[in-house]
Amino acid sequence: MGANEKHAATCHGVRHDPELNLVRAVYAGASPVPSYDERAEAFDRTIAKVRAEAKAEALEELADTYGALPNFQTVLLTRAARMRDRANQYKEEQ
Numbered sequence: 001m002g003a004n005e006k007h008a009a010t011c012h013g014v015r016h017d018p019e020l021n022l023v024r025a026v027y028a029g030a031s032p033v034p035s036y037d038e039r040a041e042a043f044d045r046t047i048a049k050v051r052a053e054a055k056a057e058a059l060e061e062l063a064d065t066y067g068a069l070p071n072f073q074t075v076l077l078t079r080a081a082r083m084r085d086r087a088n089q090y091k092e093e094q
Helices: 003-011 020-028 036-067 074-093
Strands: none
Touching (some): 020 036, 036 074
C-alpha cells in the first residue's frame, strides 16, 4: 500500500488537519504522570519517526519508478541506488 492509499484509508474522505502543536499540547497535557516534558519529548520522537518513515517510503517508491523504466541508463540506476541509500539512512536514524 502506497502513501496515497494509506492517507485515503486513514482519512475516510474526511478532511481534518489539526495543527501539530495543538495535537502535541493535548497529548503532552493528557496526564500528570509522566511529566508534561517527558510526554512532549515522546510525542516529538514519534513524529520524527513517522516523518522519517514517510520520507523513506517516498524515496523507495521513486527508486522503484526509476528502476521500472524501459531501457534505463546508468544515470537512472545510480540515482535509484542513491535514493535507496538515503531511504535506508532515514530508517537507521530512528
